[in-house]
Amino acid sequence: MSTTPATTTPGPSVASAPSPAPASASPAESALVRAARGQSVSHTPVWFMRQAGRSLPEYRAVREGTAMLEACRTPDLVAEITLQPVRRHGVDAAIFFSDIVVPLDAVGVDLDIVPGVGPVVAQPIRTRADLDRLPALTPDAVPYITEAVRRLVAELGPTPLIGFAGAPFTLASYLVEGGPSRTHEKTKALMVGDPSLWSDLCARLAQISGAFLRVQVEAGASAVQLFDSWVGALSRADYAAYVQQHSAAALAAVADLDVPRIHFGVGTGELLDLMGAAGAEVVGVDYRVSVTDAVRRLGGSYAVQGNLDPALLFAPWAPLEGAVRRIVAEGRAAPGHIFNLGHGVPPATDPEVLTRVVALVHEVSAR
Numbered sequence: 001m002s003t004t005p006a007t008t009t010p011g012p013s014v015a016s017a018p019s020p021a022p023a024s025a026s027p028a029e030s031a032l033v034r035a036a037r038g039q040s041v042s043h044t045p046v047w048f049m050r051q052a053g054r055s056l057p058e059y060r061a062v063r064e065g066t067a068m069l070e071a072c073r074t075p076d077l078v079a080e081i082t083l084q085p086v087r088r089h090g091v092d093a094a095i096f097f098s099d100i101v102v103p104l105d106a107v108g109v110d111l112d113i114v115p116g117v118g119p120v121v122a123q124p125i126r127t128r129a130d131l132d133r134l135p136a137l138t139p140d141a142v143p144y145i146t147e148a149v150r151r152l153v154a155e156l157g158p159t160p161l162i163g164f165a166g167a168p169f170t171l172a173s174y175l176v177e178g179g180p181s182r183t184h185e186k187t188k189a190l191m192v193g194d195p196s197l198w199s200d201l202c203a204r205l206a207q208i209s210g211a212f213l214r215v216q217v218e219a220g221a222s223a224v225q226l227f228d229s230w231v232g233a234l235s236r237a238d239y240a241a242y243v244q245q246h247s248a249a250a251l252a253a254v255a256d257l258d259v260p261r262i263h264f265g266v267g268t269g270e271l272l273d274l275m276g277a278a279g280a281e282v283v284g285v286d287y288r289v290s291v292t293d294a295v296r297r298l299g300g301s302y303a304v305q306g307n308l309d310p311a312l313l314f315a316p317w318a319p320l321e322g323a324v325r326r327i328v329a330e331g332r333a334a335p336g337h338i339f340n341l342g343h344g345v346p347p348a349t350d351p352e353v354l355t356r357v358v359a360l361v362h363e364v365s366a367r
């Protein structure tokens, strides 16, 4: 029976100190990297997508007066923001503070990240001539990424840094639609209407994302995540025909660098095995599919990451605790399990609740 405050205090409003992840000798020996490789771990590692961001008052304070893209190009700010949730919550990994559209900005796409909206592209890509204006990414276009990663790796010590990029479909959706879309109509119309232009666009985006991942790993990141946030909008057949090969190309760009690769999307329960087969060691699962079902669908071949419903962070502690315990227990049947949310931290989340979830995952999973 547990005696720690994390399970005996009455509600999430009670302050809790962070429980730093049990130390490892190096990032390569950390619980996160070991779980991703399907190796034994001292505890289930936990981090949260969007752990750095508006849920933290210290984030809102340092971002005051600086636009998102400008912040992403400022290594001091990137390092500080990336470290904030590690200090506060005691999570098992840092995720590099950046955005999936940063490499597009770096190659010269005219875009902005509009608060409350998301990425907005001035001249959408819908024709061959539009695509011809999208250059490849070379490392010299993102010196601020290399510098920020190096600085972070030095400060993080044994805590691993996760690098990331957007997958070709999700990036293509922003570029073709010109901004966020719920239906991806123009994107799908281009995909099936001009498969050759679609394929060339996705191949270019795979180069850009792959190069962006590679820059981060060469500067010291210990794992990567490919975000295909919106690909759950596709059927299996369309994913296999139009998308999988391009995500595979992005993941292949770091295949020789010996870092585990996490592949995540929202609403992708029907695509999990195809996303694993694209070249990932870990498949991210959102909250619509249980970890148990995900492990079955993946045939035991991949580690899994997930999958607490972010909305439960607003629920009373008792049902939230029950859900966390259930997910940790289900994860024991996976070749490796990394605890996370089913999608990003909502901006209105009480950060105290996240700290308590980290402490609870560490406590109930300790071997």
Ligand code: CP3
Binding pocket: 048, 049, 050, 051, 052, 053, 054, 063, 068, 095, 096, 097, 098, 099, 100, 101, 113, 114, 115, 116, 117, 118, 119, 164, 227, 229, 344
């Ligand atoms: O802690 C982390 O997870 C690291 C940072 C991170 C950000 N964006 C910072 C950010 C990561 C991993 C991303 C990836 C990203 N960006 C994705 C994939 C992940 C996902 O959520 O599915 C997507 C689809 C984007 C595009 C994007 N950028 C959106 C939808 C938004 C939100 C717009 C809004 O204001 O609601 C952004 C902006 C953004 N990226 C913010 C942050 C912290 C908010 C901007 C701000 O704080 O001013």
